[in-house]
Amino acid sequence: MNEKEIQTEIESRVQKKLSDLFTTYKTDTDSLQAILKWKPVVLMIGNYSSGKSTFINELLGQDLQRTGQAPTDDSFTIITSDGSGEGLIPGSTLVSDEKLPFTYFKDFGEQFISHFRLKKVDVPFLENMAIIDSPGMLDTVTEKDRGYDYMRVLGEFAKLADLVVLMFDPHKAGTIKETYTAIRDTLPESSGEDRIVFVMSRIDECDSVSDLVRSFGTLCWNLSQMTGRKDIPRIFLTFSEAMAANPESYSEWKEERNQLKQKIQSAPEFRINHILQDIDRQVNEIKLIAEAMNAVARKGRAKLGNTAKFGFAVSLFVFFFLGVILKGMTGFPEQTFLAALLGGTVQMHHFFVPACGVAGTLLVTSLLFTKWTFPRLRQKARNSLGNLITLETDYRKNLWSKVENRVNELLKNMRISEIWFEHQTNLGKIVKFLNKDLQEFYERIRKIK
Ligand SMILES: Nc1nc2c(ncn2[C@@H]2O[C@H](COP(=O)(O)OP(=O)(O)OP(=O)(O)O)[C@@H](O)[C@H]2O)c(=O)[nH]1
Numbered sequence: 001m002n003e004k005e006i007q008t009e010i011e012s013r014v015q016k017k018l019s020d021l022f023t024t025y026k027t028d029t030d031s032l033q034a035i036l037k038w039k040p041v042v043l044m045i046g047n048y049s050s051g052k053s054t055f056i057n058e059l060l061g062q063d064l065q066r067t068g069q070a071p072t073d074d075s076f077t078i079i080t081s082d083g084s085g086e087g088l089i090p091g092s093t094l095v096s097d098e099k100l101p102f103t104y105f106k107d108f109g110e111q112f113i114s115h116f117r118l119k120k121v122d123v124p125f126l127e128n129m130a131i132i133d134s135p136g137m138l139d140t141v142t143e144k145d146r147g148y149d150y151m152r153v154l155g156e157f158a159k160l161a162d163l164v165v166l167m168f169d170p171h172k173a174g175t176i177k178e179t180y181t182a183i184r185d186t187l188p189e190s191s192g193e194d195r196i197v198f199v200m201s202r203i204d205e206c207d208s209v210s211d212l213v214r215s216f217g218t219l220c221w222n223l224s225q226m227t228g229r230k231d232i233p234r235i236f237l238t239f240s241e242a243m244a245a246n247p248e249s250y251s252e253w254k255e256e257r258n259q260l261k262q263k264i265q266s267a268p269e270f271r272i273n274h275i276l277q278d279i280d281r282q283v284n285e286i287k288l289i290a291e292a293m294n295a296v297a298r299k300g301r302a303k304l305g306n307t308a309k310f311g312f313a314v315s316l317f318v319f320f321f322l323g324v325i326l327k328g329m330t331g332f333p334e335q336t337f338l339a340a341l342l343g344g345t346v347q348m349h350h351f352f353v354p355a356c357g358v359a360g361t362l363l364v365t366s367l368l369f370t371k372w373t374f375p376r377l378r379q380k381a382r383n384s385l386g387n388l389i390t391l392e393t394d395y396r397k398n399l400w401s402k403v404e405n406r407v408n409e410l411l412k413n414m415r416i417s418e419i420w421f422e423h424q425t426n427l428g429k430i431v432k433f434l435n436k437d438l439q440e441f442y443e444r445i446r447k448i449k
């Protein structure tokens, strides 16, 4: 079985087992649909002047992208090939083309759209993939002047990308944290760091090996701070031979550049993992929502239990004593149910008052629950959404911040019937999908790799 067949099978399995739940929990699968729509994508990001465009030009073997020492390029450029020669497609066309995965980028506004384009090139290996060159990250203050939310745009492109190359140079490793955070939040936990490739570029500009080692050390420290992990992912150390003043002194690093090029060209192989990870993230999202809804449902059942107990106790009292009270106040009924019972003369008509009393009590308690207890419970849950479930990992915290509003919306419209086992059943289905179906696919992919 090949990757394409597995992909089709995953799609139909998700459709069959989860599409209803995605609808119930108002999760849009747009980004997943977008990934499935188009070819594999490599996203190049990093600080300005880190050498992204220089590297891309070298990879393509042509001077396609403008390069320069200051922040040079302020556009997101998709570079790809369709075998029909060269051309330039403006952002406005890209965001309106339903066949492309960029329609929801329209929401980033005109400023973004005018800084977005696609360059068609005549490079065979780009027929089956695309590279996105991005404007370099400035500093957080200057970022605000772009006229669109640069960080969120990066995040959205990262979701599409099968490989994200995070490139920075030894002088400006400081901005890496913001860049990394922008994309990290959008990637699923299980992807670990394997979708991100870390690159320190322009290493020829280090004055000496000790200078290089110092930069590298600082970088590793930053990385472990960012990822919260002690094991450092591989970092490609590269430089452009054409730009270096004395490339010979770094000749032993040349191979790293070649390996990086190979890695980028092999991006299509990561596609299937990417799809799985995306499903993984989305299923975890609805899992959180179902957990939260189930927590409220459980509380609802407990409250209903208490209300019912209360109603039962009052009914019991009313059944025996309502007649006595009524008789004391109004003289009716002539003989109370209790008196008849004690005297052993109970007849049908003696049940009239107790039965009316019990019916009334039940009506009042059920009104109490539907009009008072349940709405209050719902409101209380909405006021302290964060307390509904435990958020022990950063991943869950992150996901939660994305779904919190949706939970709020669902609670607003929660029906009483939902306190039964609907959410618990859904949660069971979701957990089963995560533990069984998804693991099975991960396993199968591991085998064909
Ligand atoms: N010495 C040296 N210079 C490099 C290297 N890579 C790129 N440069 C130079 O660094 C400058 C910035 O390179 P670009 O490729 O434009 O950098 P970029 O990351 O695309 O920058 P922005 O598009 O502004 O974000 C250019 O003048 C390049 O010639 C390298 O490995 N060594």
Ligand SMILES: [Mg+2]
Residues within 6 Å of the ligand: 052, 053, 054, 065, 066, 067, 072, 073, 133, 134, 135, 136
């Ligand atoms: Mg550039």
